[in-house]
Amino acid sequence: MSRTPAPGAVTDTARLFRDAADGDRGALWRLAEPGRQLDSNVIRLAPEAGVAGHVEPDLDVLVCVVGGSGWLETAGGSQQLAPGAVVWLPHGVRRSLAAGPDGLCYLTVHRRRPGLTIASAPAEHGGGEAACLLQLVCPGCGHLAQESGARFCSRCGEELPPR
Known part of the structure; x- marks a missing residue:
């Protein structure tokens, strides 16, 4: 029998932003x-840092x-971002x-x-071990990058492991 979580406050975003050290970034x-x-x-993105252009194919965000400020770029143009947006x-x-210049802190x-699953290739494709995707898994949030050349996580902005 599963327990229903209790509703309530789960974090204080103003405190998180205020207490973040200058070097804190990512989730x-x-x-x-x-x-x-x-x-x-x-x-939290560091001052002048960014999340490279990407497409989230499955989920609205x-x-x-x-906290801070920044810009969102889409095909529709550039939008300035400020607290409350x-x-x-x-x-x-x-x-x-x-x-x-002061960084950007935002809630997504x-x-x-669903959780990631790794399966072996079908027998008609030679079988064997599944390709290792660890270099595409964000160490911060576990998101799997959709682009093989991605350097930053499209979900949280964390730098992906070196190749």
Whole structure:
């Protein structure tokens, strides 16, 4: 029998932003409650850093800026981001983020992805071991990069492991 999680406050984004050290970047917080249907992160980009252009093929993402400033770039143009801005990024839309001189801190919310599974190749393709994808898995949030040449996680902005 599964336990239903209790509703309530799960973090304080203003405190996270205020208490983050200058060198802190990537995911400052992750929603980790069991049985959840959503994933959420508080991400901090260093001053002048960015998340390279990418497409999230499956999930809409809601972004709420909680500190700093920056820009969102989509095919529709560039939008300035400041605390309080809430942005909807539909799946399939190419986007990139750039932090301003004070960095950028934002909350993301999206439907939870199912866990990754790795299976062997079908026998008609030679069988054997599945390709190692560890260099494409974000050490911060576990997201699998969709582009083989990606350097940063499209979900949380964390740098991917060196190849």
